[in-house]
Amino acid sequence: MRTSENERLFQAARALLPGGVSSPVRAFGSVGGTPRFLVRGRGSRVWDADGNEYVDYVGSWGPLILGHAHPEVVRAVQETAAAGLSFGAPHPLEVALAEAARRVYPVLERLRFVNSGTEATMSALRVARGFTGRDHVLKFRGNYHGHADGLLVEAGSGALTFGRPSSAGVPEAYAGLTLVGSYNDPEALEAIFAEHGERIAAVIFEPVVGNAGVIPPRPDFLAALRRLTREYGALLVADEVMTGFRLAPGGATERYGLEPDLVTLGKILGGGLPAAAYGGRAEVMAQVAPEGPVYQAGTLSGNPLAMAAGLATLQALEREPEIYDRLEAYGARLQEGLAAALTAAGVPHTINRVGSMLTVFFTEGPVSGFETASKTDTAAFRRFFHALLEGGVYWPPSAYEAAFVSAAHGDEDLERTLAAARRAFA
Numbered sequence: 090m091r092t093s094e095n096e097r098l099f100q101a102a103r104a105l106l107p108g109g110v111s112s113p114v115r116a117f118g119s120v121g122g123t124p125r126f127l128v129r130g131r132g133s134r135v136w137d138a139d140g141n142e143y144v145d146y147v148g149s150w151g152p153l154i155l156g157h158a159h160p161e162v163v164r165a166v167q168e169t170a171a172a173g174l175s176f177g178a179p180h181p182l183e184v185a186l187a188e189a190a191r192r193v194y195p196v197l198e199r200l201r202f203v204n205s206g207t208e209a210t211m212s213a214l215r216v217a218r219g220f221t222g223r224d225h226v227l228k229f230r231g232n233y234h235g236h237a238d239g240l241l242v243e244a245g246s247g248a249l250t251f252g253r254p255s256s257a258g259v260p261e262a263y264a265g266l267t268l269v270g271s272y273n274d275p276e277a278l279e280a281i282f283a284e285h286g287e288r289i290a291a292v293i294f295e296p297v298v299g300n301a302g303v304i305p306p307r308p309d310f311l312a313a314l315r316r317l318t319r320e321y322g323a324l325l326v327a328d329e330v331m332t333g334f335r336l337a338p339g340g341a342t343e344r345y346g347l348e349p350d351l352v353t354l355g356k357i358l359g360g361g362l363p364a365a366a367y368g369g370r371a372e373v374m375a376q377v378a379p380e381g382p383v384y385q386a387g388t389l390s391g392n393p394l395a396m397a398a399g400l401a402t403l404q405a406l407e408r409e410p411e412i413y414d415r416l417e418a419y420g421a422r423l424q425e426g427l428a429a430a431l432t433a434a435g436v437p438h439t440i441n442r443v444g445s446m447l448t449v450f451f452t453e454g455p456v457s458g459f460e461t462a463s464k465t466d467t468a469a470f471r472r473f474f475h476a477l478l479e480g481g482v483y484w485p486p487s488a489y490e491a492a493f494v495s496a497a498h499g500d501e502d503l504e505r506t507l508a509a510a511r512r513a514f515a
């Protein structure tokens with residue numbers, strides 16, 4: 090595989106951008122090798138700067154549930170752009186996208202558009218603090234909620250990958266307001282609430298973890314979250330930036346029958362352009378400026394292009410609900426095929442999958458939380474990753490990420506993926 094143009098670009102990028110990238114995991118830091126500069130995408134496939142073609146399981150880290158350059162999404166963006174890129178004034182597409190989101194998330198009595206998942210979670214917690222008058226928040230080890238100061242504490246994926254569970258530059262006094270619990274452990278949660286319950290403004294959690302690799306929630310953990318937050322007057326914030334519109338039309342909230350006070354959304358909501366949102370109970374969202382005293386704003390928030398891409402994406406999902414069956418079917422075949430290949434090669438593994446999110450852990454498992462996820466053999470993952478890459482398959486370049494299936498993946502993609510996986514440990 091020729092990669093000279095990727096290499097040349099990476100050299101140039103490193104002289105300009107920290108690590109040569111705009112977001113850490115893209116740099117291939119934990120897997121080694123030259124990151125691919127992706128210049129074109131169509132359906133399930135992407136092409137790099139050397140013209141190599143790959144089956145893509147990153148999907149821009151989740152937004153592209155319909156696949157790359159979906160004609161309806163591209164057309165919506167083009168038509169909207171022709172009428173002006175941004176106005177910094179209310180726009181009809183904000184109303185349309187909010188309505189489309191609420192049709193599948195009835196919990197969104199009110200929502201506010203922002204530009205990234207980070208802004209959504211950061212703002213949701215500010216609202217929760219304003220509403221409750223309390224300062225502490227609780228998150229879970231290995232859950233990632235973006236890079237806001239108070240949430241960059243024992244976070245997953247990028248931070249995990251680089252062996253830095255939290256970040257330099259986060260004041261201890263501030264990080265100290267973040268309590269960290271153990272995911273899928275209702276007894277530990279009970280103990281934290283018994284000790285700190287009266288001080289907790291909000292509990293934020295990934296309803297299916299994607300950022301320590303995929304970890305499904307235990308039903309008794311979900312039940313304990315709702316019961317304890319109600320009992321102690323804390324708000325429950327479901328971070329559905331990754332799972333929203335993916336695990337069902339109404340995300341994990343629908344799939345697991347959750348009753349969060351606030352939900353954060355991103356990725357699919359923007360259809361590949363920067364849009365995210367936080368929202369929930371009207372009474373809580375009444376805190377947000379200009380209605381209430383919690384300030385939060387954004388020059389490009391609700392911008393027409395992102396609203397158009399998100400709306401076109403949600404409309405396609407609404408029109409074709411059978412997409413979710415296709416995602417499930419492809420996900421199941423991918424899981425079975427990879428498991429068969431790894432078993433045949435005698436490689437210890439556990440594959441966790443919920444719908445179209447999947448992680449191969451190179452450990453006997455089961456993987457049910459951060460501690461068990463971190464037992465994955467990262468050297469085995471590197472070998473797997475590079476065999477896939479050489480075989481024309483672009484897998485997430487970290488052992489602690491979810492691979493994403495899109496509606497565009499089909500039989501040929503599966504065959505190519507499994508053939509490359511079989512070669513990895515041959």
Ligand code: PMP
Binds near residue numbers: 207234
């Ligand atoms: N929350 C979750 C659950 C996420 O997966 C992510 C990003 N992967 C974020 C928040 C942050 O979103 P963004 O990268 O758009 O800031």
